[in-house]
Amino acid sequence: MKKIKSILIxxxxxxxxxxxxxxxxxxxxxxxxxxxxxxxxxxxxxMDEVIDFTELTNDIPEFLDIDRIIYALKEYDIDAVHPGxxxxxxxxxxxxxxxxxKIIFIGPSPDAIYKLGNKTIAKQIAANNNVPxxxxxxxxxxxxxxxxxxxxxxxxxxxxxxxxxxxxxxxxIVEKExxxxxxxxxxxxxxxxxxxxxxxxxxxxxxNPRHIEFQILADHHGNIIHLGERECSIQRxxxxxxxxxxxxxxxxxxxxxxxxxxxxxxxxxNYRNAGTVEFLLDELGNFYFMEMNTRIQVEHPxxxxxxxxxxxxxxxxxxxxxxxxxxxxxVKLTGWAIECRIxxxxxxxxxxPFLGTIDQIQIAKTKNVRFDTGISEGxxxxxxxxxxxxxxxxxxxxxxxxxxxxxxxxxxxxIKGIKTTIPFCKAVMNHPKFKSGDIxxxxxxxxxxxxxxxxxxxxxxxxxxxxxxxxxxLEIEDNTYVDYEKGKNITPWLMNKRLKSL
Amino acid sequence: MMFSKSKKSKQKFIACTxxxxxxxxxxxxxxxxxxxxxxxxxxxxxDKQGFVYLIWKKxxxxxxxxxxxxxxxxxxxxxxxxxxxxxxxxxxxxRKFLDKNKQxxxxxxxxxxxxxxxxxxxxxxNQEIKEGEPLLILEAMKMQNEILSTIHGKINKINFHANDNxxxxxxxxxxxx
Numbered sequence: 155m156k157k158i159k160s161i162l163i164x165x166x167x168x169x170x171x172x173x174x175x176x177x178x179x180x181x182x183x184x185x186x187x188x189x190x191x192x193x194x195x196x197x198x199x200x201m202d203e204v205i206d207f208t209e210l211t212n213d214i215p216e217f218l219d220i221d222r223i224i225y226a227l228k229e230y231d232i233d234a235v236h237p238g239x240x241x242x243x244x245x246x247x248x249x250x251x252x253x254x255x256k257i258i259f260i261g262p263s264p265d266a267i268y269k270l271g272n273k274t275i276a277k278q279i280a281a282n283n284n285v286p287x288x289x290x291x292x293x294x295x296x297x298x299x300x301x302x303x304x305x306x307x308x309x310x311x312x313x314x315x316x317x318x319x320x321x322x323x324x325x326x327i328v329e330k331e332x333x334x335x336x337x338x339x340x341x342x343x344x345x346x347x348x349x350x351x352x353x354x355x356x357x358x359x360x361x362n363p364r365h366i367e368f369q370i371l372a373d374h375h376g377n378i379i380h381l382g383e384r385e386c387s388i389q390r391x392x393x394x395x396x397x398x399x400x401x402x403x404x405x406x407x408x409x410x411x412x413x414x415x416x417x418x419x420x421x422x423x424n425y426r427n428a429g430t431v432e433f434l435l436d437e438l439g440n441f442y443f444m445e446m447n448t449r450i451q452v453e454h455p456x457x458x459x460x461x462x463x464x465x466x467x468x469x470x471x472x473x474x475x476x477x478x479x480x481x482x483x484x485v486k487l488t489g490w491a492i493e494c495r496i497x498x499x500x501x502x503x504x505x506x507p508f509l510g511t512i513d514q515i516q517i518a519k520t521k522n523v524r525f526d527t528g529i530s531e532g533x534x535x536x537x538x539x540x541x542x543x544x545x546x547x548x549x550x551x552x553x554x555x556x557x558x559x560x561x562x563x564x565x566x567x568x569i570k571g572i573k574t575t576i577p578f579c580k581a582v583m584n585h586p587k588f589k590s591g592d593i594x595x596x597x598x599x600x601x602x603x604x605x606x607x608x609x610x611x612x613x614x615x616x617x618x619x620x621x622x623x624x625x626x627x628l629e630i631e632d633n634t635y636v637d638y639e640k641g642k643n644i645t646p647w648l649m650n651k652r653l654k655s656l
Numbered sequence: 657m658m659f660s661k662s663k664k665s666k667q668k669f670i671a672c673t674x675x676x677x678x679x680x681x682x683x684x685x686x687x688x689x690x691x692x693x694x695x696x697x698x699x700x701x702x703d704k705q706g707f708v709y710l711i712w713k714k715x716x717x718x719x720x721x722x723x724x725x726x727x728x729x730x731x732x733x734x735x736x737x738x739x740x741x742x743x744x745x746x747x748x749x750x751r752k753f754l755d756k757n758k759q760x761x762x763x764x765x766x767x768x769x770x771x772x773x774x775x776x777x778x779x780x781x782n783q784e785i786k787e788g789e790p791l792l793i794l795e796a797m798k799m800q801n802e803i804l805s806t807i808h809g810k811i812n813k814i815n816f817h818a819n820d821n822x823x824x825x826x827x828x829x830x831x832x833x
Contacts, residue, residue, distance in 0.1 A: 340800060344800045503769065573722070576735045577734065577735045609715070612738070617671035618681060619729075620740035621679075625683075
C-alpha cells in the first residue's frame with residue numbers, strides 16, 4: 155500500500171485537532187470539513203484545506219453524510235480518511251465504501267467493525283475464544299415473556315442493552331420482576347430511536363464493578379500487542395467522566411491475563427489498527443468481556459502519556475501497511491496519567507447541558523499537563539453537538555502525584571461564560587476514596603454526597619459580588635431617576651403602612 | 657441646626673441565597689467584608705483576558721456573573737453557581753411579608769429538568785397518581801429519562817404533547833395535591 159500523503163478528517167472539535175497535529179508531524183496534508191452549524195469553528199484553523207459543506211441542508215448530520223464525504227474525498231483526490239470517534243468511526247458500510255472507492259479508511263476492516271459492533275456476535279467471538287463473559291441471553295430477547303423467563307434464570311439484578319448500542323445509550327438496569335416488562339419496552343423504544351434497531355439483549359448485572367479497558371494495536375503483518383489498561387470507573391449513567399492509566403486494581407499477573415484475552419478477541423476477529431477491549435472487573439478480580447470499540451477513543455491520551463506512543467500516528471502507519479515494530483515486552487507503563495472530561499454541563503442541576511458562549515478560556519500548561527480542546531474564545535456551545543469541550547490530562551510519577559497535578563491544573567483552568575464539570579472533577583480528585591483508589595462504576599451515586607467541590611467562603615463571596623454589582627447598577631440608574639427618599643431613613647411607621655397597602 | 661446633621665449615607669444590601677440564607681453588606685463599594693467585629697478587606701483584580709478575581713483572607717476566588725435579572729444574580733465562584741437576590745432593607749421586609757402571606761400552594765408543577773423532547777406521556781388529565789409513579793418520558797441528549805411524580809395527587813393539566821421539544825424549567829404537568 156502506498157504512503158498516505160493526504161487525510162480528510164471527517165470529524166470536528168478536539169479530535170479533529172488531535173488528528174491534524176499528528177498528521178502535521180508526519181508531513182501529511184490535512185483536509186477539514188466546514189459545516190453550517192459552526193462555520194467559524196476552532197478546529198478549522200488547524201486544517202491545511204477546508205472543504206465547505208455549509209450548503210448541505212438535509213437532515214443527516216454532515217459528518218454522517220457518507221455520499222457527500224466520499225464525493226469530497228474523490229473530488230480533492232485525498233488518500234485517506236480518519237473518522238475520529240463517533241460519527242462514521244464504527245460504520246462498516248462507510249469503511250466498505252472507502253475500499254470500493256480505493257480510499258484508505260484509517261481503522262479496521264468493515265467485517266471486523268460489523269462483527270465487533272454487534273454485541274451479540276462480539277460475545278460469541280469472546281465465548282469461542284475462552285474469554286470470560288457474564289451470564290446472559292446469548293442473543294436478542296424475543297418478547298416480554300422471554301425477558302421475564304431469562305431474568306428469572308439469570309437472577310436479578312439484570313441489565314438490558316441495545317444490540318447496536320454504545321456509550322450507555324439504550325441500557326436499563328432491572329432490579330425486580332415488577333419492572334421487567336416496562337423496562338424491556340423502554341429499552342426497545344430507546345434502541346429503536348437511537349440506533350434504528352430495537353434489538354435488546356440481557357445479562358447479569360455486576361454490582362460495583364470497575365471498568366477496565368485494554369488498548370490494542372494490530373498491523374497487517376500479524377503483529378498484535380496491547381498497551382496496557384485504562385480504568386474508566388468514574389462514570390455517570392454509563393458516560394465516562396474521568397479516566398486513568400494504569401489501574402490500581404491490576405497487578406502484573408492480572409494485566410497479562412486480561413491483555414491476553416483482549417489480544418485473543420482482536421486476533422479472532424482479524425482486527426487491524428487501534429482498538430479497545432472493554433471489561434468489567436468485579437471485587438474478587440474476576441473479569442468479564444463487555445465489548446470492543448473499533449476506533450480511537452476519547453480517553454486515548456492517558457495511554458499515550460504512560461507508554462510514550464502516539465496512537466494516532468500508529469493508526470496512520472498501520473493503515474499505510476507499515477509493520478508494528480513495538481514488541482509486547484517493549485511496552486512499559488511508566489508513571490500515572492489522569493484525564494478529566496470538561497463538559498458544558500451544570501453539575502448542580504443533574505449534569506444538564508449548559509448552552510452559551512465561551513467568553514474566555516485560560517489554562518496553565520506545564521510539562522505534566524496536556525489540554526486537548528476544540529474550543530476557543532467566542533466558541534458557542536449549542537445543542538447540535540455533544541457537551542464535551544476539552545480533556546485535561548495530567549501526568550505524575552505516581553498516582554498521588556498525578557492527582558495533585560490534576561488538582562493544580564484544575565484550579566488554574568478557567569472557562570468564562572458557561573458552567574462546566576470542573577467543580578465535579580475537583581470534587582472527585584479531593585475525595586478520600588478516589589485518592590485511595592477505592593472506586594467502582596457506582597462511585598458517583600454511592601460515595602459522592604456532593605457532586606461539586608466548594609470552598610468554605612464561596613457563597614459569601616458570591617453574595618458580596620452580587621451586592622457590589624447591584625450597588626453599582628443602582629447608582630447608574632440613580633442618574634436617570636429621582637429618588638425622593640435618598641438620604642432619608644424610612645420610619646417603621648411608613649414601612650408598615652406601605653406593606654399593608656401591597 | 658438640629659435636623660441638618662450631615663451623616664454619610666449608609667447603604668445596606670441584604671443578599672439572600674435561594675435557600676434563604678442572608679448576608680448583609682454595608683457600603684460594599686468600600687471593599688471589605690465584616691466578620692464578627694472585624695472589617696476584612698477584599699481586593700478585586702481583573703486581568704487582560706477579562707477574568708475577575710476576588711482576594712479575601714489570602715484566598716483567591718474567580719467570579720463571573722452568568723445571569724442577571726433585576727436584583728437576581730447568578731454568580732459563578734470557582735465554577736460553582738450561586739443564586740443571589742440582592743434586597744434593600746425595605747424590599748427585604750416586603751419579601752418576607754409576601755412570603756408569609758403566600759397561600760400554601762396546592763398545585764405541584766412538574767418542570768423539565770433539562771431541555772429535551774417528550775417521548776410520551778404515561779398519564780392522562782384527571783388521573784390519580786402516586787408518589788414515585790412515572791409521569792412521562794423525556795429524551796435529552798439521546799437518553800430517555802422517566803420523570804417521576806414527587807407527590808400523591810391528581811393530574812390537573814398536561815401542558816405539552818408527545819414529540820414536543822421543551823426547554824429546561826418548562827412546566828410539563830400540573831399535579832393537584
